[in-house]
Amino acid sequence: MSKSKEISIPEQVKGYSQVRLDVDLTTGKVEKTTLSEKFCRDWIGGYGFAAKILWDELKPGVDPLSPDNIFLFAIGPFPTTILPTSSKYGVFAKSPLTGMFGMSISSGSVGAQARRAGVNLIVFRGKSPEPVYMVVDDNDYYLVPCEKTLWGKGCWETEELLREEFQDQRLAVMAIGPAGERMSKMACITNDRNRQAGRTGMGAVMGSKNLKAICFRGTKSTKVAQPTEFYKMAKKLIKVANGPATAKYRDLGTPAGITSYNKLGMFPVRNHQEGTWEEIDNGAFTGDTLNIDWVVKKVACTDCSIACDHITQVPKTHPDYPNLFASIDVEICYSFGSACGNPDWPTVFKCVALCDDLGIDAISGGVTAAMCMECFEKGLVTEKDLGYKLPFGSTKNLVRFTEEMILGQGFAGEVFGDGTRQAGIRLEEMGQKNAGFYGMHIKGLELPAFDLHGMSSFAVGESVSIRGACHLRNGAYGLDAKGTYDRFGYDKPLERGKAIKNLEDIYAIIDSYIVCKFTRGIYENDAEMAKVYELVTGIPHTEESINLRGDAIVTLSKCFNIREGWTRADDHPPEKFFKEAHTKGPAKGVTLKEDGYQKLLSGYYEARGWDTETGIPTDETLKKLSLDFVIGKLKPVSGGRKK
Amino acid sequence: MSVKRKRVHQFIVVDPELCTGCETCESVCSFVHDGEFNPINTRIHRVRIEPIFNIALACQKCEDAPCIRSCPEKALDKDEDGSIIVDSDKCNGCGFCVRACDFGVITLHLDNQIALVCDLCEGMREEFIDPGVGKREPQCIAVCPKEAISLKSVEQIGEETRIQAVKRLFGDVTEFGLKK
Numbered sequence: 001m002s003k004s005k006e007i008s009i010p011e012q013v014k015g016y017s018q019v020r021l022d023v024d025l026t027t028g029k030v031e032k033t034t035l036s037e038k039f040c041r042d043w044i045g046g047y048g049f050a051a052k053i054l055w056d057e058l059k060p061g062v063d064p065l066s067p068d069n070i071f072l073f074a075i076g077p078f079p080t081t082i083l084p085t086s087s088k089y090g091v092f093a094k095s096p097l098t099g100m101f102g103m104s105i106s107s108g109s110v111g112a113q114a115r116r117a118g119v120n121l122i123v124f125r126g127k128s129p130e131p132v133y134m135v136v137d138d139n140d141y142y143l144v145p146c147e148k149t150l151w152g153k154g155c156w157e158t159e160e161l162l163r164e165e166f167q168d169q170r171l172a173v174m175a176i177g178p179a180g181e182r183m184s185k186m187a188c189i190t191n192d193r194n195r196q197a198g199r200t201g202m203g204a205v206m207g208s209k210n211l212k213a214i215c216f217r218g219t220k221s222t223k224v225a226q227p228t229e230f231y232k233m234a235k236k237l238i239k240v241a242n243g244p245a246t247a248k249y250r251d252l253g254t255p256a257g258i259t260s261y262n263k264l265g266m267f268p269v270r271n272h273q274e275g276t277w278e279e280i281d282n283g284a285f286t287g288d289t290l291n292i293d294w295v296v297k298k299v300a301c302t303d304c305s306i307a308c309d310h311i312t313q314v315p316k317t318h319p320d321y322p323n324l325f326a327s328i329d330v331e332i333c334y335s336f337g338s339a340c341g342n343p344d345w346p347t348v349f350k351c352v353a354l355c356d357d358l359g360i361d362a363i364s365g366g367v368t369a370a371m372c373m374e375c376f377e378k379g380l381v382t383e384k385d386l387g388y389k390l391p392f393g394s395t396k397n398l399v400r401f402t403e404e405m406i407l408g409q410g411f412a413g414e415v416f417g418d419g420t421r422q423a424g425i426r427l428e429e430m431g432q433k434n435a436g437f438y439g440m441h442i443k444g445l446e447l448p449a450f451d452l453h454g455m456s457s458f459a460v461g462e463s464v465s466i467r468g469a470c471h472l473r474n475g476a477y478g479l480d481a482k483g484t485y486d487r488f489g490y491d492k493p494l495e496r497g498k499a500i501k502n503l504e505d506i507y508a509i510i511d512s513y514i515v516c517k518f519t520r521g522i523y524e525n526d527a528e529m530a531k532v533y534e535l536v537t538g539i540p541h542t543e544e545s546i547n548l549r550g551d552a553i554v555t556l557s558k559c560f561n562i563r564e565g566w567t568r569a570d571d572h573p574p575e576k577f578f579k580e581a582h583t584k585g586p587a588k589g590v591t592l593k594e595d596g597y598q599k600l601l602s603g604y605y606e607a608r609g610w611d612t613e614t615g616i617p618t619d620e621t622l623k624k625l626s627l628d629f630v631i632g633k634l635k636p637v638s639g640g641r642k643k
Numbered sequence: 644m645s646v647k648r649k650r651v652h653q654f655i656v657v658d659p660e661l662c663t664g665c666e667t668c669e670s671v672c673s674f675v676h677d678g679e680f681n682p683i684n685t686r687i688h689r690v691r692i693e694p695i696f697n698i699a700l701a702c703q704k705c706e707d708a709p710c711i712r713s714c715p716e717k718a719l720d721k722d723e724d725g726s727i728i729v730d731s732d733k734c735n736g737c738g739f740c741v742r743a744c745d746f747g748v749i750t751l752h753l754d755n756q757i758a759l760v761c762d763l764c765e766g767m768r769e770e771f772i773d774p775g776v777g778k779r780e781p782q783c784i785a786v787c788p789k790e791a792i793s794l795k796s797v798e799q800i801g802e803e804t805r806i807q808a809v810k811r812l813f814g815d816v817t818e819f820g821l822k823k
């Protein structure tokens with residue numbers, strides 16, 4: 001196996017700006033340093049950069065919402081080139097929602113403008129004495145107090161005001177809303193109006209640092225190592241990115257999956273009580289209906305050939321939400337739609353618009369609302385508590401609940417304003433026994449749009465995800481949906497483990513490059529993905545070496561979690577999947593089996609070279625991945641993760 | 644792919660129904676002319692009006708071009724295709740052409756402050772010419788992922804609009820006359 005060490009480093013790397021900024025928000029000081037060529041080669045970008053820096057530089061056991069946490073912004077080598085979906089950025093920190101490795105990725109214009117400003121990485125530390133926003137304007141880096149101008153404003157207005165202030169409609173703005181300011185553990189960061197770094201509460205970390213927004217613009221050029229060859233390949237990839245490989249993202253968008261996953265009993269309904277829905281069967285709540293009746297435009301992020309952003313419009317004549325625009329994908333059709341038993345499209349759009357503008361993750365938000373609905377159904381939350389009824393299928397009351405939850409108002413805000421895990425803890429403290437059972441999360445992060453009852457491979461894939469419940473760390477749902485393995489059974493644990501590992505390694509590279517998962521299929525193979533990296537950076541990574549780096553990045557961020565107190569029990573789906581089955585559909589009567597699940601989990605650990613009992617990487621594996629610096633440091637610190 | 648016709652002034656036209664606002668045209672414009680990506684040095688400019696309107700604009704090749712009239716250095720002229728050509732020896736970066744252009748599609752190059760205006764890629768670099776095509780052609784059209792960009796003359800635009808109007812007025816024209 002070729003080791004990363006053997007990959008030569010050119011004298012000058014291209015693509016990367018190699019500029020790292022360290023911003024001490026407490027003192028207002030900004031320091032500029034250079035990322036070494038070796039660092040770029042070994043950690044690739046985005047996720048990889050963050051895995052290394054958070055391991056090296058974040059003191060273990062810190063409170064995620066204290067000034068001690070690090071908030072990290074990073075891009076890879078591709079933004080501002082025409083490589084499809086290159087304009088992506090990532091934000092990273094210890095997550096207030098999970099207490100573990102926090103990461104969220106977004107796009108819009110931010111990645112490209114950050115690259116034009118010449119910034120590769122920003123590390124924020126401390127806490128500003130007053131609300132500020134950060135400006136990265138070519139080589140000018142500064143903080144601007146904004147208590148009177150922006151604090152308290154929604155993300156959309158913040159972006160508009162800053163673009164007006166700079167007289168520049170192309171200014172890239174990442175902003176938090178009132179939810180981030182009040183440090184809701186579900187708080188997101190919004191940019192370009194419709195794009196969010198939503199997951200794991202990164203907006204709360206910004207809020208905890210009094211950092212309202214970050215703006216980027218720049219005039220710098222990006223050179224690539226082999227311009228002619230790169231241009232040839234980029235043109236080909238743009239063409240392919242408009243072919244069959246991405247058709248589902250362009251045409252109906254990800255909501256195309258509603259119908260297909262419903263058929264398989266995998267589309268979560270009423271807080272994962274069911275995996276099929278009559279509103280989908282009858283055609284009312286499908287990707288087709290959404291597109292025919294509501295979508296008015298598909299919009300692209302910078303340098304994206306696909307344009308997956310499906311914008312819906314509620315007609316001007318609608319009594320409640322006239323002329324409302326919202327950005328819709330399958331996740332929110334689930335979170336505020338099927339999970340809440342709500343087939344009313346304008347209600348879904350309104351809830352999503354509230355989340356995007358006021359600043360919480362619309363997946364976590366909807367799943368938290370669905371938890372409240374089930375608690376209401378079971379009598380654990382009452383009309384007296386909320387001030388209104390909230391059964392499944394609520395519309396106006398769902399909107400009301402959502403707004404209160406985001407803003408931290410009333411019972412909804414106090415109990416449900418920080419997501420499902422906190423809501424469970426709070427309700428149980430109030431005497432509602434076993435309320436946590438209805439919180440659909442893994443490691444504290446709310447589940448995406450898959451129901452795990454009949455998905456034994458993805459039950460593992462989703463549970464081992466570094467950042468908590470997530471379909472984008474390894475995409476192992478495909479193994480169940482495509483029938484690669486028996487999705488109701490538990491055979492071939494090592495083989496399944498290897499399949500999940502292989503997906504996870506290349507996904508880690510995609511998140512480090514950073515490009516969009518939607519372009520995964522435009523490359524002929526991993527070798528072509530490595531080639532495009534070489535054409536841009538001049539670093540001759542190969543299919544083997546990038547996958548090895550992906551393995552190292554996943555393993556290092558796993559080590560971060562272990563240091564923060566992770567144990568095997570954290571890699572576990574919600575109890576509901578083991579105890580309550582669907583009453584209809586293809587997975588009727590099926591529950592996950594604990595012994596089978598544990599067998600598959602051990603298979604995954606084995607495939608990774610992690611101890612099959614504890615799930616902790618062995619010294620041998622750490623050495624193989626050149627992670628020698630981790631050895632001996634995998635003891636969790638006392639006072640680490642708090643649930 | 645649009646075929647270029649001599650002496651009929653064709654210019655870059657972008658369909659806002661198809662344009663997604665991805666800015667790929669801007670990036671590629673700078674790249675094929677300068678060999679590096681810098682969308683500020685583009686000759687085609689994306690405009691996005693939130694939340695849904697997207698388009699890109701490039702030189703419209705005005706008949707009586709205000710940019711040419713406004714240039715105090717007489718650095719701007721037209722070639723036989725009606726494209727604005729900039730004499731880089733004469734252009735001193737004063738920016739009067741930028742102010743004169745009704746469409747905002749002239750800018751100044753960041754490095755040398757010389758006026759930038761769409762040349763339909765006559766000035767693109769040799770090494771980026773597609774061997775399969777063998778000649779210079781507008782690269783924004785070649786790469787636009789949604790085929791939203793085309794090369795058209797006002798006559799073509801009028802003709803297309805008329806055909807669409809007739810289809811609206813007469814419905815399925817292949818059936819015309821058969822219903823009697």
